[in-house]
Amino acid sequence: MKKVIVSVIGHDRPGIIAVVSDELFISGCNIEDVSQTLLQTEFAGMFIASIPDSIETGELIRRLDERLGPMGLSSLVREMDPAGVWEAPATEPFVITTLGPDRLGLVAGITELLARFGVNIASLKAVFRGGDNPRSNIMIYEVDIPSALDQNQFREALYERGRELDLEISLQHRDIFEAIHRI
């Protein structure tokens, strides 16, 4: 039994998950994990499924293309290889928010710094708050900061990058949000 990861993207509409899961079912695959999200008009879904030895991965790709192609959806299927998986170090969860005028290179500027410090992004969301107010663009990054990292140095570098990008930056331990809003 091997595992595959299937990703599907395209215009959102009812029935996408139904078609993918039906095809996986017919092919004898067991869905182990699934997640989907919507960005504006677009759907993106990911499925991790175990696939019986009796069916080749190439055959599964062909079957999915056959069903999804006519719907204008693209799919990508990859066999999951346990070798080479990134092993996360011990980390602490923090939340970074950036607030400021939209312009090219904001996400690139922040994420380059995160990558350089080995900070992993667990969730990233753009929240365009304030409607037409171009100054009110907010990005929320939930990140895992390695415990071994010099947090002061990282914080300083992040704030400095914020100044360069004309962004107000906050970096707070995730527990504060949990404490305030969740019972």
Added chain:
Amino acid sequence: MLSDREVISTLEMLRHEHLDVRTVTLGISLFDCASDDIGRFTANVREKICRIASDLVGVCDQVAVRYGIPIVNKRIAVSPIAVAACSMNTGRMVDAAVTLDNAAREVGVDFIGGFTALVEKGFTSGDRALIEAIPEALASTERVCSSVNVASTRAGINMDAVYLMGKTIKRAAELTSDRDGVGCAKLCVFANIPEDIPFMAGAYLGVGEPDPVVNVGVSGPGVVKMALDRARAANPGLDLGELSEIIKHTSFKVTRVGELIGREVARLLGVTFGVVDLSLAPTPNVGDSVGEIFQSLGLSHIGVPGSTAALAMINDAVKKGGAFASSYVGGLSGAFIPVSEDLNIAESARKGFLTIEKLEAMTSVCSVGLDMVALAGDTSAETLAAIIADEMAIGVINRKTTAARLIPVPGKKAGEKAFFGGLLGEASIISARGENGSSNFIRLGGRIPAPVQSMTN
């Protein structure tokens, strides 16, 4: 994953609504410093405070940065000096106060509380020496705060102590007359003083408390006001029951912040976590005022008719939200209405909406009492004592804490302004009517017996 709303509303509270932890107060027992030799006692005190509290400010700053929540004040509360130094005379008591002041300066805290005596039923020699030392102690130190408990539901009201405190307040004002009597701003007279108050000037470490211990005072009048304003803007039809629910929710959030920060500071310092004090404590900043909450509830000014009912509702909702958020609630836990420390309340007093009588009435439904009330400099010790006695009676009969922090501003009259500076703010001097009408009553002295409410066993 966090929701957008959870992240954004937290940021709003921090950026625009003055969400903070008002004080982290480290309680340190001085009983193990006791000695009949003043040199030895003060050396022990200095050594212990500097040893236990050396990391307090650094740890608080570190935790504040980590969670993005400002910790506005870092303070120390010590055992009542009248007990810890009970063999000292008045002069030695002043030496003890100076030692506390120096230790506070050395570890970088802005106030240290515990120049305290508990005399609700009567005096020991240490109590008398300490109370006599208060005026000079407050005049010759910068950071020392003093409190005297003169009444309790169990003991009644020690009217000899009440009169003595009237005289002590007068003397403390005289000795700091060049600074509008600021000595009195660091002196609280209490009924039913809690043993774990983190807020000044009443903070001290009670006899039954652990050593050392971290107690936290949360704040958040600005957060409460903005939550009410937002809710009313979104739905102008909200009634008082629904608005009280909003205060409750907000108090829950603010308290959770306090508990998280307090526990983290305690953990890093390696000391016990004590309590969260759920008080709504204002500062002299716009948007950080208890008085403004009254306006958000439809009253033109704090002090107009309806204010006592509004305060009762606010105070109760704060407690209900806070009690759910933390199992270890203590200290004063209620709304403060300090006249000088809250711009809006000071303004209401200046305009005459807030009189001393109305303040007194309001203190029957909230924590603390006549807090930072500036009076004319020629107010007699007897009148001050009578005002204190009234305030103590409210506490004793209602089984709650009340306090009086009265400042007879030397050389100034009702209507003029007193300036205390910093967190203590400025206040319009309000008039206490009936001067000299209370002298004969106050001079009777003795102890008003404990009320029937005390017989609960």
